[in-house]
């Protein structure tokens with residue numbers, strides 16, 4: 001890959017294992033499962049999700065509090081109040097949380113309250129933001145731009161790494177094409193290529209790729225079979241009532257069933273999904 005330096009594999013077996021918390025990693029033999037709503041809506045919503053997913057093998061929770069919405073009139077996220085909810089949830093349920101950072105001025109607060117920072121598709125080439133998260137001591141999930149080439153995606157990761165943060169997790173989330181039946185086209189070829197070209201973990205978000213909940217489980221299974229290191233999937237206690245991305249949200253029951261269905265695929269390709277006991281610290285209160 002032209003110009004790439006820090007993402008490049010030094011030998012075929014070279015792969016980076018990144019820690020999200022003391023117990024949760026991505027990039028090794030263990031597959032990472034991240035679930036949660038598109039947007040954090042309330043403490044009750046996040047408590048319901050954390051409780052219901054607490055006995056599944058979901059190892060981290062997602063939830064946006066600063067939302068990149070197409071319309072300025074759409075819900076923009078709970079902001080700092082949402083961050084406080086995420087912080088409470090991660091402590092109460094001892095589970096790492098991931099949330100999107102849209103602007104440099106949000107980084108300090110987000111890094112103080114979340115375990116993993118997400119750079120959304122729309123900001124994949126916001127180079128000042130990439131440089132700034134490069135100076136943070138927290139892992140970054142870098143989502144592929146809506147129409148970014150594999151080269152551009154890799155160079156975005158190089159921006160973060162060359163500014164000091166080597167904990168970059170690549171996330172394929174679908175790219176734009178001509179067919180509006182699916183929201184985007186899930187590019188599993190890119191997943192295979194990124195695993196060959198870089199030593200970084202590559203996870204897949206089938207929710208934003210599909211845009212329709214009924215497509216998500218099969219795409220998720222295909223992603224794991226193709227060699228993805230994990231999944232990030234949107235789910236909600238009442239999917240149809242999600243304030244954002246309702247059409248693609250899974251119910252919590254479907255989410256639990258989906259992660260269960262991945263075990264035989266993981267085994268077939270020499271991977272595993274860690275048990276709840278392995279990834280959760282005993283809850284203190």
Ligand code: PEP
Nearest residue numbers: 038120121122143173208
């Ligand atoms: C999200 O994860 O909710 C999101 C906005 O994703 P993307 O940046 O991939 O569109």
Ligand code: MN
Nearest residue numbers: 038234244245
């Ligand atoms: Mn979303």
